[in-house]
Amino acid sequence: MERLPTLSAREVMRALERAGFYHHHTRGSHYYFKHPDRERPVPVPYHARDIKRGLLRAIIRQAGMTVDEFLELL
Numbered sequence: 297m298e299r300l301p302t303l304s305a306r307e308v309m310r311a312l313e314r315a316g317f318y319h320h321h322t323r324g325s326h327y328y329f330k331h332p333d334r335e336r337p338v339p340v341p342y343h344a345r346d347i348k349r350g351l352l353r354a355i356i357r358q359a360g361m362t363v364d365e366f367l368e369l370l
Contacts, residue, residue, distance in 0.1 A: 300367075
């Protein structure tokens with residue numbers, strides 16, 4: 297397993313879209329992405345700073361993916 301980088305919110309959203317997720321709605325500074333096969337949306341914070349490794353790992357887990365699957369989508 298490769299070490300996770302810190303990524304911008306745009307890079308995370310692009311990777312989720314490549315995995316089949318789509319932008320469902322926005323609430324405040326968070327974008328919510330849904331997948332046709334999953335019930336719950338995945339929130340991605342859209343702030344000026346990069347998304348750090350711990351939060352990125354939580355987003356990947358909520359999306360139902362492994363770290364290696366996510367890294368291939370970058």
